[in-house]
Amino acid sequence: MTAREIPFVKMNGLGNDFVVFDAREEPVRLSEKQIAAIGDRQSGIGFDQMIIVEPSPLGLDAFMRIYNRDGSQVDACGNATRCIGRLVMEERDTDRATIQTNAGILKAFATDDEIRVTVDMGKPRLEWQDIPLAEEFRDTRAIELQIGPIDAPVLHSPAVVNMGNPHAIFFVDDIEAHDLARFGPLLEHHPVFPERANITLAQITGENEIRAIVWERGVGLTRACGTAACATGVAAARKRLTGRSVTVTLPGGPLHIEWRESDDHVMMTGDTEVEFFGTLDADTLAWRRAEQGAA
Known part of the structure; x- marks a missing residue:
């Protein structure tokens, strides 16, 4: 490995995939253009988000910096937190990890199944x-927003949650009856969302069971989005469509979401997967997989 080659690990949470760089000892600095090139699924490694794990300024287990496929930085990613939590817990042989993000401090917990991780x-x-919204809405369980004709909107009255x-x-x-690939970009960039928004279509399929598909800002359609699953669980409970403990099934699989009454915290549990290890040439952005079993 040359001095300019950077090790990485490719992971996913229910198909929501990440390229993870460990920058706790050596900084990893990539431009927005480079990040977008690495994220390209045709010419790069391909990912939904790129994660750079850095030392925590607060002395916690790690700081997690998150970039979307378009190179923009975001504050939170629930599935990535579960993946980084798994790496840290395996590294330190412990059953919990505390991870600092721009959105705050998140705690990850091991479960009886080594690939399943819970995050608070x-x-x-x-x-x-x-949220934020560009104008005041007193009731965020259903705001005035619609796509389509005024008298027959295709989509309308979303709940909003941060x-x-x-x-x-x-x-x-029926989530299959709507073309989220078409409407997602329009809604992501709607003027009511000054910081853009993640857009979810959700369908109640049974008692405390929800199917959902997600258009993720800066990414597009994704197989899974942890924060979207959490937001959907919260919104469904607020609208009395479900209880506070639900299973949200995304194209990549199910996430269990519990909005606890005791402290108002949202707990998310689901699978994680290590796909492969590799190295990236920081100059050319060429990459290769490590030999099987290499770390």
């Missing part, structure tokens, strides 16, 4: 100015 995502933010990122959730009868 903290309290949801529900006031309009905390779980470290802004989310808008449209509850519909």
Whole structure:
């Protein structure tokens, strides 16, 4: 390995995939353009988010810096937190990890199944100015926003929740009946969302069971989004469509979401996977997989 080659690990949480760089000893500095090139699924490694694990300024187990595929930085990613939590817990042979993010401090916990990880995502933010929205809405369980004709909108009245990122959730009868790839970009960039938003279509399929698909800001359609699953669980409970403990099934698989009454925190549990290890040439952005079993 040359001095300019940077080790990485490719991971995913329910298909929501990440390229993870460990910068706790040596800084990893990449431009927005380089990040977008690495994230390209045709010419680069390909990812939904790139994660740089750095020393925590607060002396916690790690600081997690998160970039979308377009190179923009975001504050939170629930599935990535579960993946980084797993790496830290395996590294330190412990059953919990405390991870600092721009959205706050998140705690990850091991479960009886070594690939399943629980993360305490903290309290949801529900006031309009905390989402944030561009104008005041007293009731964020259903704001005035629609796509389509005024008298026959295709989508309307989403719930909005901030779980470290802004989310808008449209509850519909059939998520397959709507073209989220078409409407997602319009809604992500709608003027009511000054920081853009993640857009979810959610369908109640049974008692405390929800199916969802997500358009993630800066990414597009994704197989799973942890903060979106949390936001959907919170929104469904607020609208009395479900209880406070639900299973949200995304294209990549299920996440269990519990919005605890005791402290208002949202707990998220789901699978993680280590796909492979590799190295990236920092100058050319060429990459290669490490030999099987190499770390």
